[in-house]
Amino acid sequence: MDDFLGPIIICSILFIGLPWVIFHYITKWKTAATLTGSDEKLLDELHDAARRLDDRLNTIDQIMTAENPAWRQHALPETNRQHLLTDDETTR
Numbered sequence: 001m002d003d004f005l006g007p008i009i010i011c012s013i014l015f016i017g018l019p020w021v022i023f024h025y026i027t028k029w030k031t032a033a034t035l036t037g038s039d040e041k042l043l044d045e046l047h048d049a050a051r052r053l054d055d056r057l058n059t060i061d062q063i064m065t066a067e068n069p070a071w072r073q074h075a076l077p078e079t080n081r082q083h084l085l086t087d088d089e090t091t092r
Contacts, residue, residue, distance in 0.1 A: 035043075064071045 068074075
């Protein structure tokens with residue numbers, strides 16, 4: 001009986017158990033690599049927030065430029081201001 005049971009157990013492990021374990025972890029790996037619905041929703045919300053912030057910054061930039069066209073030169077630190085001013089003079 002022992003000679004008959006050993007090969008059956010080995011064959012069942014080899015042809016049923018091993019492929020099941022391999023396919024199980026392949027499936028887990030593929031599902032972990034995709035975005036979930038909540039991840040996609042979060043990315044959409046972050047994209048909308050970034051777009052709104054970019055629009056706000058552009059609006060502030062336009063308002064500041066309308067009120068004082070040279071505001072950028074006054075807002076920069078002294079080292080960058082000299083570099084920017086020399087670049088502006090060479091492009092003219």
